[in-house]
Amino acid sequence: MSAIAETAAPASRPLRDGLLQTDPPRLLGSACRACSTRLFPARDFCPACGSDDIEGGVPLAADGTLYSFTVVRQAPPGRETPYSLAYIDLADGVRVMAQVAGDPDTLHIGMPVRLDIRPVARRDGCDLIGYVFVPTPHSEAA
């Protein structure tokens, strides 16, 4: 179970159980006890070495860099455009697909970004808590 399910107001729930925690904000993955490979979202097996000896609920690094990004300007009905979508390479070797907040014109490959846990949608009167990445302030990027 994620921390969010225990502490948040009933008016919100995570996008998916076991995906994230709010304090401190982290995505939760799995770690292979045999080869140390980390994965997001968590799996109960290791795709790298085939081991079933897996630790779940592992908080992943909150900082990463943009591996690639795009600004989506046309999407099927139900999603407002434009939005920036990226692959983010986390500091502990996990690649995550997520939206990036902020000015799309400033995005570039290698740009430092940091995780932010926030409501990303509403469904049935309930805030869905998800994740986006935000550009890391320059002072902290170094």
Added chain:
Amino acid sequence: MTSVHIAGAGMVRFGKYDPAVTFETLAVDAARNALRDAGAHRRDIEAVFVGHVFGGPVAGQRVATDLGLGGRPVSNHENYCASGATALREAWMAIRAGLCDVALVIGAEKMTDRIKGGVTPDANDLDAQQGYVMTAGHALSARRYMHDHGATREQIAMVAVKNHAHSQHNPYAQYQRPVSLDEVVNARPIADPLGLLDCSPISDGAAAAVVCSAAGLKRLGLSVARPEVRAIGLVSGTLRAGLGDINEEDISRRAGLQAYDMAGIAPEDIDLVEMHDCFTIAEIVRLEGLGLVPKGQGAAWTAQGRTSIGGTLPVNPSGGLLSRGHPVGATGMAQVCELYWQLTGHAGQRQVDGARLGLAYCKGGTVSGTDGASVTTVVMSS
């Protein structure tokens, strides 16, 4: 084990049809064209295999009923954009297993009255929940490819210029006019750096073939000189851990090797390719994944005309998905129709000289965390 042949092929022109032209109408018309081309009567057909994504439950049986083929084994096959080729693979396996000698394979899709704004992964997919649409995935691929290999936006756009040049001579193509490089790079942006003309259209259409064993060909009174299906590879994506190259195309590499091994060929033996160019960049990275073009050189090869008709490796003489259109479940069988016409010398002004060995590649769908959902590789020889 028997050889497997394409006895006849047929399709309808891909495009945007009136809502009154149904999935069943398109599929029946394509099937009748294939039956006529093979000189086959419905009594000759022992089983029907239908690939589609959005046709709804038992769409294949609705089509078989309209064709007068009720009573036979009919099955429906869904592997997203590889559905048509997957249906062919099922027929190919049934014939090789000795279960039947003459089968009808249909790929069909009616999209324009039900799909708006592009196709997406399943709504439960984690990437889809982040806003992943197919165009976005290929835009991420294109951006990184340009960064890693120094390819230019214009070189990638040349895939569309080249394929539209080819489709001028394909009467079944949705678009039969050339487009200029300026038109492609200045088209309405969809997902940066890709614009409208980097994307295959949402289309309606159907394509079909009569598929036979050697005995089946004899029963139809045909010579054994009909194109042979030498191999059909099918692989699925694998979970990717770590920070590897998103354009590695390991799924394409594995699908290629499976087909090359089965057919007993090397990639350099292939004379022409029908490639799943759902987006311009996809043609480039998939050719590289298959080992047909050196890593990082696909964009330059395209710009140099090496993948044009008359080049060293003609790719998509039909115009590909970008120009022929992309009714997703029909595409794999449309590629097979094109290989059939090319290998029998019936491709008209888009004929590839000396076409003896062809490869058709489809990639269908995405699953979060993997390098794709399904890839098919059909190898056919004259």
